Structures are given as C-alpha cells and as structure tokens.
Amino acid sequence: MQLVRSVSQAKKIIASIKKRGMKIGLVPTMGYLHEGHLSLVRIARKKCDFLVVSVFVNPTQFGPEEDFRKYPRDLKRDLRLLKLEGVDLVFYPSVSQMYPDGFRTYVEVVEWSRLLCGASRPIHFRGVTTVVLKFFNIVQPDIAVFGSKDFQQAVIIKKMVKELNLNVRIVTGRIVRESDGLAMSSRNKYLSEKERKNAAVLYQSLKSVKRAYKKGLRKPRPAVEMMAKMIEQKGGGIDYIQTVDKDTLEPVKKLKKGTLIAVAVFFGRTRLIDNILL
C-alpha cells in the first residue's frame, strides 16, 4: 500500500495504472475511520483492480463556526485499517496541495445544496462537490463509493456526475450502525456518555415512523411530530426533520415508497444526522 501526499505524484501513478487498463476505485473519506468507512472500502475492493482511499479533512465544506480544527484525526490507525482491507493507494494530501493560495474554483449543485443540511450549512455541499470533483480528476476512478448516512451528499454527487458528464459510476453503501442503532460517525466521539446514550433515539424515531407508515400512516406532519417528540424527550435539539423524495430531495405531500425521512439533531454541540428510506 502506497501513501501519496502530492497531487502530481498521485497523477503519475494513476496514469500508469490507466495505461495498464486497470479499473480504478475510489473511496473518499475524511479519515478517523470506522466500520461505516470500511464497509465502503470492502464494496469498492470487490469492484476494481486498483483501490484508492483518500483521507482529507476538507476545509471548504466546514463553515467558519464549525469543527474543522477539532475534527478527529488519526492517520496511523487509518493506515493500519486500510492496509488490512487491501487498499492499493492512500491519498493523503495537505490542505495547500488541494487548495493553493488564491484558490477560487467551485462547483455547486445549486438549490439542492441549500436543502436539508444545506439550510444550516450553506457552503457545505459546495465544498463537498468541489473536493470530490478534484479527487475524481486526480484519481480518475471508474467507480466511487459513498455512504448513505450522508444521503443528501450522495444524491448531490450523483447529480453532479450526471450533469457534468463525468465518467465515474457512483455506488452507495448502507448505513452501518452501533448495536443500539446509532449510525456510525467520526463525530460520535464528541458525545458525552449521556449524549451518546440519548443519541440512540435518532434511529429509534426513524424506525417508529417506518413502522407507523407500514401500518398506514401517510401524512408527513404527524410523522415529523412523532419523531420530534421522541427526540426532544431525550434532549435532542432538532435542526430539521424532513420527508422528501429520495431522488429530487423535494418535500413529499404523502409518505410513500421512495420517501426519505432525514433528520439532523444537536446533542449538546454535536450535530448528528441520520435517515431511513420508506
């Protein structure tokens, strides 16, 4: 497994891999890997000949008041885990490699970037699409694998790929959960013991709505209210609970197959997201 820090070095290696006609896979991550990431790596490993994992805490997707600086990092551990998964190349660029002074080129899936998480994080998705497009151009993957906890991210990236005519297939992996149902996230580390325990309500509330839907509930509003009540009882501060179409992210008038219930909640100062598909 090679560790590459410079864009030019990565491009050189990729060019030689391309020449040999090998199929390239990419899993972009911000590091501090958990089983969620590793499940994506395993999916990608099966679908390509040369597997690249990027580890980069991307500053352009963090707002000025957000946790860019304190976002957890542990490269040594990440490398150990990735080696065990048979990764071929870890791309670990510095911020200045990715964003040289005077950087000013951004790609944005407009409007969609302001929905859901984008309402409270207005520059977030612009940062995500920009860095992902850069990774695509550097690594030139045939396939790239993204997680489903960040459902909106995956939808937006698929939209970008289609509309910019990129030659990469986007694959999504399932949400991996702790034993109490909390979706795995590097940010779970921020939670106090009590917050961690209470945070399990996120998935419980999503499952409650899905059960109610299976029993006949079709109105979005009572579904949202049911979730809000459960979450607030556990001290969660709701950023949003929304019922949207899984492909267009537009609010639905009726719950149905293909409706995504998406939620973002603060426990203390930690913002967690989760979702379930009806």
Place this chain on the structure above:
Amino acid sequence: MQLVRSVSQAKKIIASIKKRGMKIGLVPTMGYLHEGHLSLVRIARKKCDFLVVSVFVNPTQFGPEEDFRKYPRDLKRDLRLLKLEGVDLVFYPSVSQMYPDGFRTYVEVVEWSRLLCGASRPIHFRGVTTVVLKFFNIVQPDIAVFGSKDFQQAVIIKKMVKELNLNVRIVTGRIVRESDGLAMSSRNKYLSEKERKNAAVLYQSLKSVKRAYKKGLRKPRPAVEMMAKMIEQKGGGIDYIQTVDKDTLEPVKKLKKGTLIAVAVFFGRTRLIDNILL
C-alpha cells in the same frame, strides 16, 4: 469527418480513440466560424491525432437580455470549413442534450468571473466554465485551444483547469483581425455599415496606448482616457477600458510588460471586445 449530436455517442467514439492511445484535441466554438476560429483549428490540428470541434451556442453564458436567440448560426457552412481543415469529429449537441430539464450543476471561478466583462455580464463566465468543463469531460482532450480575443475567458479556463486538477493543456491562439484591425467576431455581423467602419477605432486606440507605452507612458489613467476619447469620437459607448495584470486580472498601478489593456464597447446595440498585451 463525423457529425455527432448526442453526448453518449460522442463518449463512445472518444472511448475507442482513447483506447488506441491517440492524442485528442478540442476547439470549442459557438459556430458561425471565421478565420479566428479556423486559426485555432489549425493550431490544434498540428498538436493532436484526433481533432474535435464543438459547435454549440451555449445558453448558460447569455444573460436574459442578451443575444442568445439571434446569435448567428450556419451549420452547413461551418461543416464545410471544418472539413477543409481536416477535423475528425464535429460535436453539435442540442441544448437539451447539454442541459437536460432540472440542470443545476455549475462551476465558477469566483470573483474573477465578475471582473471586466463579468461586471456587466454576471452569469457569463459561470456559463462558459460550466460548458467547457462538460466538453472536457465528454471529449477528454489532451489539449484544447482557445482564442485570445476572449482573453479573460482563456485566463479563467486556465485557472479552472489548474484548480480542478484537470488533465488538459490549454493553448491560446492569437487574435485574427480584419484588414482595418477589427478583431474577427461572429458578432461583427450585427454592425451597420457605419458602425463597422467606426469599430476599427477599437484596435487603433489599443495600438495608440501601446505606442505611448513604448515612448514611456506608465500611468494607467491617461492611457484609459486617451482610448476613451478616441472611441467616443467614433460613437462607441464604453462598457469598460481596463489595465490589468495578464495572469491575475488585477488592475495595475503602472503599465508594464505583461499588462493587458482590455476594452468592451457598444456600437449601437452590439457589444465588441478587444485587447492588447504590453
């Protein structure tokens, strides 16, 4: 010479060309070709094995009050000219091929897209970079050739290529002029006989400044004033006259080697641009 209208067909052909290890060149145009375009085609022809010229009047780079609808078009003539230049593939997509319903992914070189021409045409460069990036992704050129009349466009595209880590080399061709010095442009067709005659003052005024610079003029302001006077005497309505650094597009305090004098002027309702490098 093949004429291809669909993105998927173009991609298929490009994939097979790539497999054969051929070097691909691209000249993006809006058609209604003149000697300026053809000079770019000739440059590209020498530098690649497989030459693609795109002909597409790109709606996203026109403002709502601009000339998208009346922009001149003559595909038959364009095809005849391109065939004579030994072009391999003409990509001539429809608007709906390039921008399917619900299109919302844009790339922008922020701030630079609002300088010079971008001040009066705020969405113009966002449209240019978006369509050019799409062409790059479809055609996957090793080199792409752009004209220098649209100097800001070339600077912005080079910046995009660098910052998005694209694998294409941008080459620029010289401005091709009519015998009286007017830079060739598809929009010259809009000019009345009188406006056409008066429009020659654009290049004359640029040359006057360059002569004055060679004689020792270093202050931008008198240079701009000299040009404005000449242009206004011929009935031109000045959009801007600016003296900027050729790489950063920032206004200079002193004229020097590498300063770009750029001008945009209305003759009647027709907006013309030109520039000269000191």
